[in-house]
Amino acid sequence: MNPYYDPAKPHHTREGFQNNYTASVNQGFGALMRWQFEKRQQGLPKPPASPIPQQAPDLKAVQAYAPAHAAAFAALGTAGPRPAITWIGHATMLVQAGGLNVLTDPVFSQRASPVQFIGPSRAQPPGIALADLPVIDVVVVSHNHYDHLDTDSVQAIAARSAAAGRPTLFLVPLGVKSWFASRGITHVVEMDWWDSHVYRGVEFNFTPVQHWSARSFGDRSQTLWGGYAVFAPDLHWYFSGDTGYSKDFADTRARFANRQAASQGGGFDLALIAVGAYEPRWFMSGQHLNPAEAVQIHQDLGAKRSVGVHWGTFELTDEPLDQPPQDLAAARAAKGLKDDDFSVMAVGETRFLPARPAP
Ligand SMILES: [Zn+2]
Numbered sequence: 001m002n003p004y005y006d007p008a009k010p011h012h013t014r015e016g017f018q019n020n021y022t023a024s025v026n027q028g029f030g031a032l033m034r035w036q037f038e039k040r041q042q043g044l045p046k047p048p049a050s051p052i053p054q055q056a057p058d059l060k061a062v063q064a065y066a067p068a069h070a071a072a073f074a075a076l077g078t079a080g081p082r083p084a085i086t087w088i089g090h091a092t093m094l095v096q097a098g099g100l101n102v103l104t105d106p107v108f109s110q111r112a113s114p115v116q117f118i119g120p121s122r123a124q125p126p127g128i129a130l131a132d133l134p135v136i137d138v139v140v141v142s143h144n145h146y147d148h149l150d151t152d153s154v155q156a157i158a159a160r161s162a163a164a165g166r167p168t169l170f171l172v173p174l175g176v177k178s179w180f181a182s183r184g185i186t187h188v189v190e191m192d193w194w195d196s197h198v199y200r201g202v203e204f205n206f207t208p209v210q211h212w213s214a215r216s217f218g219d220r221s222q223t224l225w226g227g228y229a230v231f232a233p234d235l236h237w238y239f240s241g242d243t244g245y246s247k248d249f250a251d252t253r254a255r256f257a258n259r260q261a262a263s264q265g266g267g268f269d270l271a272l273i274a275v276g277a278y279e280p281r282w283f284m285s286g287q288h289l290n291p292a293e294a295v296q297i298h299q300d301l302g303a304k305r306s307v308g309v310h311w312g313t314f315e316l317t318d319e320p321l322d323q324p325p326q327d328l329a330a331a332r333a334a335k336g337l338k339d340d341d342f343s344v345m346a347v348g349e350t351r352f353l354p355a356r357p358a359p
Pocket of ligand 1: 143
């Protein structure tokens with residue numbers, strides 16, 4: 001039984017939630033077994049040909065982004081610290097914009113798994129250790145899969161921010177609040193698709209994507225999944241979470257078109273789009289993008305620039321860990337895009353972005 005069930009909302013079902021444009025991304029148990037069998041038989045994934053790019057973090061720059069100062073600049077309507085993003089690994093990005101330190105889907109643990117002795121193990125340490133991060137103002141959680149919602153990371157972030165007297169706000173999909181409550185974390189806002197929450201002048205919108213949820217057997221799609229469209233004065237940014245390709249991204253662009261006219265500074269300044277965990281296509285295509293589809297989403301959203309995430313860290317599927325950037329380069333070339341239009345980062349890299357022009 002879905003306690004949130006609203007018959008007026010097509011993505012609500014009595015048991016949980018469903019996608020807008022496909023009946024199910026679920027291939028069923030037989031298909032899962034076939035994939036696992038073929039994967040073992042073919043010895044997949046092959047090891048990466050070259051190591052995943054990594055660099056020492058620019059801790060000074062990351063820690064120098066003082067939210068109070070940035071907010072003061074924003075209130076004056078003058079240029080403050082430049083917006084910056086730092087890739088921690090997988091789907092975890094530190095986004096510093098609008099006077100807030102925001103983390104997407106924070107996973108700092110060694111394994112993306114219910115237990116730390118088995119399950120996908122990370123290929124490199126987090127780009128910045130949790131202890132070296134500034135206090136996190138907001139965490140956005142896209143869905144409850146283990147490589148996106150990690151118990152130890154969430155608890156450590158909450159504990160650090162509470163100790164600093166600045167408790168982190170966790171934005172989570174419908175149904176996920178109780179998971180936080182059972183861990184004593186209550187500064188949590190649960191969001192349905194198209195819900196919006198304003199925090200210290202920055203607007204967070206939860207947006208539809210095509211995926212599913214589960215943390216154990218028997219809870220499939222009982223909690224919601226989605227992406228985030230975030231509007232800070234100096235950066236309009238988007239985070240896809242996990243998704244297959246659908247019309248949801250064109251819908252998202254249309255939904256916010258009245259905020260993103262050329263005279264208002266244009267479309268999303270940055271989109272963080274998942275580009276990994278896509279082979280074999282017969283099993284994965286409903287739920288995970290390949291880079292060609294990610295490039296299509298970059299265009300559907302009308303983003304000025306995109307960065308590929310959800311690759312290079314956890315071996316989840318059949319393609320080698322270093323395959324996504326190669327396929328992305330080919331997809332970019334096929335569409336005549338420049339390298340900077342849709343790029344990837346090194347783990348630990350910080351990239352500064354131009355501040356959005358004031359409307
Ligand atoms: Zn997922």
